[in-house]
Structure formats: C-alpha cells, structure tokens
Amino acid sequence: xxxxxxxxxxxxxxxxQIQSLQPALNQAMQAVxxxxxxxxxxxxxxxxxxxxxYCGVPHAVGVDSGLSALELALRALRIGPGDEVITxxxxxxxxxxxxxxVGARPVLVDCDDDGVIRPDAVRAALTPATRAIMPxxxxxxxxxxxxxxxxxxxAGVPVVEDAxxxxxxxxxxxxxxxxxxxxxxxFYPAKNLGxxxxxxxxxxRSAELADAVRQxxxxxxxxxxxxxxxxxxxxxxxxxxxxxxxxxxxxxxxNARRQYLxxxxxxxxxxxxxxxxxxxxxxxxxxxxxxxxxEQRDRLRDALQAGGIETGIHYxxxxxLQPALNELGYRRxxxxxxERLAAHSLSLPIYPEMSLAQVELVAGGIRAxxxx
Ligand SMILES: *Cc1c(COP(=O)(O)O)cnc(C)c1O
Numbered sequence: 075x076x077x078x079x080x081x082x083x084x085x086x087x088x089x090x091q092i093q094s095l096q097p098a099l100n101q102a103m104q105a106v107x108x109x110x111x112x113x114x115x116x117x118x119x120x121x122x123x124x125x126x127x128y129c130g131v132p133h134a135v136g137v138d139s140g141l142s143a144l145e146l147a148l149r150a151l152r153i154g155p156g157d158e159v160i161t162x163x164x165x166x167x168x169x170x171x172x173x174x175x176v177g178a179r180p181v182l183v184d185c186d187d188d189g190v191i192r193p194d195a196v197r198a199a200l201t202p203a204t205r206a207i208m209p210x211x212x213x214x215x216x217x218x219x220x221x222x223x224x225x226x227x228x229a230g231v232p233v234v235e236d237a238x239x240x241x242x243x244x245x246x247x248x249x250x251x252x253x254x255x256x257x258x259x260x261f262y263p264a265k266n267l268g269x270x271x272x273x274x275x276x277x278x279r280s281a282e283l284a285d286a287v288r289q290x291x292x293x294x295x296x297x298x299x300x301x302x303x304x305x306x307x308x309x310x311x312x313x314x315x316x317x318x319x320x321x322x323x324x325x326x327x328x329n330a331r332r333q334y335l336x337x338x339x340x341x342x343x344x345x346x347x348x349x350x351x352x353x354x355x356x357x358x359x360x361x362x363x364x365x366x367x368x369e370q371r372d373r374l375r376d377a378l379q380a381g382g383i384e385t386g387i388h389y390x391x392x393x394x395l396q397p398a399l400n401e402l403g404y405r406r407x408x409x410x411x412x413e414r415l416a417a418h419s420l421s422l423p424i425y426p427e428m429s430l431a432q433v434e435l436v437a438g439g440i441r442a443x444x445x446x
Contacts, residue, residue: 082382082383082384083382083383083384083423083428083432083435083436084384084423085384085385085386085421085423086264086423086425087425087427087428088263088264088268090425090427091328091425091426091427094427095320095321095324098320099317099320102117102316102317102319102320103313103316103317105316106312106313106316111312112311112312112313113309113311113312114292114309114310114312115312115315116312117312117315117316117319118136118309118310118311118312118315120315120319121136121310121315121316121318121319121322122134122135122136122275122315124319124322125259125275125277125318125322126277128242128249128322128325129249129250129251129252129257129277130248130249130252131249131251131252131257131277131278131279132278132279132281133277133278133279133280133281133283133284134275134276134277134278134284135275135276135278135284135287135288135291136273136274136275136291136309136310136315137273137274137275137276137287137291137308137309137310138272138273138274138291138307138308138309138310138311139260139262139272139273139274139308140168140236140238140258140259140260140261140262140274141168141171141172141175141260141274142274142291142308143258143259143260143274143275143276144168144169144171144172144208144234144236144258145171145172145175145176145308146276146287146290146291146306146308147172147234147256147257147258147276147278147283147287148172148173148175148176148178148206148234149176149286149287149290149304150256150283150286150287150290151205151206151232151234151255151256151283153173153176153178153205153206154176154177154178155177155178156178156203157178157179157203157204157205157206158178158179158180158181158201158203158204158205159173159178159179159180159181159204159205159206159207159208159234160181160182160183160196160199160200160204160206160207160208161173161180161181161182161183161191161207161208161209161210161236162182162183162184162185162191162209162210162212162412163182163183163184163185163392163393163394163408163409163412164185164189164212164389164392164393164409164411164412164415164416165210165212165236165389165393166210166238166388166389167393167396167398168236168238168260169208169210169236169393170182170393170399171398172208172258173208174398174399178205179203179402180393180399180402181199181201181204182393182394182402182404182408182409183195183196183198183199183409184409184410184411184412185212185409185411185412185415186411187349187351187411188215188351188352189212189213189351189365189415189419190212190215190217190218191209191210191217191218191222192218193218193221193222193225196209196222196225197225200225200229200231204229204231205231205232206231206232206233206234207222207225207226207231207232207233207234208233208234208235208236209222209233209235209236210236210238210239211235211236211237211239211240211243211250212239213239213351213359213361213362213363213364213365213388214239214240214243214266214332214359214360214361214362214363215240215243215351215354215358215359215360216240216243216244216245216250216358216359219233219235219245219253219254220245220246220253223253223254226254232254232255232256233253233254233255234254234255234256234257234258235250235251235253235254235256235257235258236257236258237250237251237257237258237259237277238258238259238260238262238265238274239260239265239266239362239363240266240360240362241259241265241266241267241325241329241360242266242267242325242326242329242360243329243357243358243359243360244357244358245355245357245358250360251277252277255278255279255280255283256276256277256278256279256280256283257276257277257278258274258275258276258277259274259275259276259277260273260274261273261274261275261314261318265362266325266328266329266332266360266362267318267321267322267325268321269314269317269318270313270314270317271311271314272314273310273311273314273315273318274310275310286303289302289303290303290304290306290308291306291307291308291309291310292307292309293305293306293307294306327426328426329360329361329426331426332360332361332362332424332425332426333356333357333359333360333361335361335364335424335428335430335433336353336359336361336364336424337353338430338433338434339364339422339424339433339436339437340353342433342434342437342438343366343437343440346440346441346444347368347444348366348367348368348440348444349366349367349368350366350367351365361424363386363388363421363424364421364422364423364424365388365419365420365421365422366419366420366422366440367415367418367419367420368418368420368444369418370443370444370445371387371417371418371419371420373443374420374440374443374444375387375420377439377442377443378436378439378440378443381439381442381443383423383435383436383439384423385420385421385422385423386420386421387416387419387420387421388419388421389416390416391416392409392412392413392415392416394408394409394412395413422436422440423436
C-alpha cells in the first residue's frame with residue numbers, strides 16, 4: 075500500500091499495483107519470452123476468452139488500443155463516408171476520432187449534469203443517415219444504456235458502447251460492454267484494467283462481426299497472405315495479453331476498493347459547496363475517475379497543487395470546440411452542459427492502492443481551499 079510522502083498525493087500511482095503483483099507478472103512475461111509467440115500468441119487467445127467470459131459477451135478480439143476497437147467496430151459495421159454516428163460532446167477525443175477515422179460524421183449531443191449522454195438528445199439527433207449510436211460509460215459509470223438501447227432498437231440502429239473507462243461496471247447483473255452489438259475497451263496503463271503499454275479489446279455478440287474485426291486487425295487476411303479486406307495492423311501484443319491475464323482476476327477487488335474510496339470521499343466532502351454525482355445503484359459506477367463540480371475549479375486546483383495534491387480535468391475542452399473537429403461547424407454554446415462541466419469539473423486522485431488517510435488529506439485540502 076502506498077503512503078503519503080510529505081503530504082503528497084499523486085493523481086494515480088501505477089507502481090504500487092505493479093509491486094503487489096510482481097512475482098506473477100515476472101513469471102507471465104518470462105513465459106512469453108520462453109515461447110517466443112510474440113504476435114497473436116497463446117495469451118492473446120486466452121485473454122480474449124477470459125475477458126469475454128468476465129463481461130458475459132460471446133466474442134472478443136484483442137486489438138492494440140481502445141481507439142482501434144472503436145474504429146474496427148465501425149469498419150466491420152460498414153460505416154463510412156456519408157454516414158452519421160451519434161456520440162456525446164463531453165468525452166475523450168477517441169470516441170469521435172474513431173468516427174472520423176472511417177470517414178463518417180460524428181453527430182455530437184449534450185450530456186446531463188452527471189456527464190452522461192442524454193437519451194432525449196440522442197433521439198432528437200437521429201436522421202436517416204444515422205448508422206450507429208456510440209454512448210460512453212464516462213468516468214466508469216454505466217450510462218442510461220437501457221433507454222439508449224430502446225431508442226436504437228426502435229430506429230433499427232446498432233449501438234457500439236465506448237466502455238473504455240468502465241471495465242467491470244454492472245447494471246442489473248450485466249457488465250458494461252454487454253448491451254450493444256459491440257463494445258470497445260482500452261487497457262491504457264491508467265485504466266481500471268491497465269497493460270504495460272497500449273492495448274484494447276472489442277467485444278461483440280455477433281460471430282460475423284467478430285470474424286470481420288479479426289480479419290481487419292491482421293492485414294485483412296482470411297488465410298495467410300490472402301488479403302481480402304483493408305490491410306491494417308491493429309493486433310494485441312502477446313506480452314500485453316500476458317500482463318492483463320495476471321491482472322484480470324483482481325479487477326473486481328480493485329473496483330470494490332475504488333467504490334469504497336468514493337464513498338469515503340462523499341462522506342468527507344459532505345456539506346461543501348460542490349456538486350458530486352449521486353452514487354446510483356451499487357456496482358454501476360467503478361470510478362475510473364472521481365469527479366466533482368465547482369465554480370471555483372481553477373482556484374481550488376491551484377490550492378491543492380500547492381499542497382502537493384495532484385488533480386486532473388476530464389476534459390477541459392468539449393469535442394465540439396476542439397480544433398480537430400472544426401470542420402463539423404459546431405459553435406460555442408451548442409452543448410451548454412458539456413461546456414459548463416468542462417469549465418467546472420475537477421477529478422480527484424483515486425486508485426485502488428490509495429489509502430483512506432490520503433482521501434482524508436485530499437478532502438481536507440478541498441475544505442481549506444474553498445471560500446467561506
Ligand atoms: C481511454 C479512452 C479511449 C481510447 O483508448 P486508447 O487505448 O487510449 O486508444 C476511448 N474512449 C474513452 C472514453 C477513453 O477514456
């Protein structure tokens with residue numbers, strides 16, 4: 075367990091987790107070196123099976139990033155130029171980036187006060203060109219996915235879940251990533267389940283879609299040197315799969331610890347003039363991030379930083395105001411809630427190895443840093 079050093083609290087601490095699993099990680103990585111099956115080796119196939127079973131989805135295809143999982147899902151659905159994909163304005167750029175990568179148009183919609191995509195906004199954004207809906211389980215909380223699925227089913231449009239922040243989150247006994255036709259996961263090191271580099275996974279309920287993505291990730295090969303679809307390389311490294319296989323059995327425990335720390339934050343921040351999203355049903359939120367809202371965001375962030383407490387902002391600029399999406403023609407004011415959250419949100423340190431004393435230190439820093 076990591077402890078506070080001179081009152082410092084890091085935003086995330088990856089070393090503590092590595093140390094706790096060191097012998098098993100070394101053994102798994104040595105085994106890969108011994109076999110030398112670095113590309114699409116044994117651990118890739120086993121991790122696909124294990125992660126699919128964990129999420130309750132029949133098919134999994136390991137890829138090299140969360141962005142690749144999203145992009146290949148859209149390609150396999152044959153979405154391209156002239157098509158529209160609905161996603162939210164307040165998310166990481168990858169959600170829209172995948173849509174742009176296949177030549178389609180991201181149609182952005184606003185979120186509610188908790189940063190979750192609004193089903194009514196999705197319904198209003200449907201057009202005859204809509205070819206997919208891509209909701210994001212932002213910060214680790216499963217969005218209003220049942221309402222989104224109903225809207226999508228009525229419109230005959232597939233749902234691709236961006237589950238890159240929600241590994242293991244549960245709603246009515248179902249995992250994030252098990253609702254849509256396909257879902258994307260990222261194993262970027264700081265995610266709830268993180269590799270030692272870039273890695274990702276596509277899950278799908280469709281055997282046909284899984285086959286198409288398997289082909290797309292590996293130079294469009296049907297059999298060796300017979301290239302029948304777009305020749306891209308988006309394979310998951312065997313070494314990363316080996317690391318992830320060691321970590322997966324710990325995911326539920328790590329998520330439970332994040333939930334415990336989030337409850338502690340709620341308790342210690344009670345009564346302060348800040349907004350915290352409600353906890354919601356048990357297990358629905360796995361707290362990839364713990365985000366508060368305050369009009370004093372920048373002042374508070376500086377005060378915490380001066381006290382050795384690192385924080386983050388997710389995200390400081392909504393997608394519609396990013397230069398990379400200029401051509402879509404959105405203006406400031408288009409998505410008022412996303413813009414307000416961008417200006418007022420502050421992400422507090424949270425990771426499974428964090429101590430209760432560190433939560434109290436952060437909460438104390440917030441109490442001291444706010445006026446009144
Ligand atoms: C991390 C993340 C991604 C992309 O994952 P990479 O592995 O970095 O490509 C996509 N969407 C969201 C919401 C993310 O947080």
